[in-house]
Amino acid sequence: MFLLNRNASHRRPLDPIDAETLGVAGADTVERFLSHRDNHRMTPLHALPALASEFGLGAIHIKDEGFRLGLGSFKALG
Known part of the structure; x- marks a missing residue:
């Protein structure tokens, strides 16, 4: 959407x-x-090739903030 x-x-x-x-x-x-x-x-990026294909896009990547500075969430950074 x-x-x-x-x-x-x-x-x-x-x-x-x-x-x-x-x-x-x-x-x-x-x-x-x-x-x-x-x-x-650097924050790692993960490719989502199946989702990109579903939407007819060349690539989709998401950021993995889960381990950022040992906090478990980017929201903890404020």
Whole structure:
């Protein structure tokens, strides 16, 4: 099922203060912070070839956040 995002703010540029945190610069800051953790590593991707075929797509991949920083859930990161 495909649902369109009908929120009025969809695709509008971020406010400058939000862009500092959520934009490219914010991602760089987070990456530097996390690089100091011994257990920080790239999040593994898993291919779903049968699902991709069912939808006529070349590939579908999902992120496996289950082991991220030993927390068992990405939601624990806040």
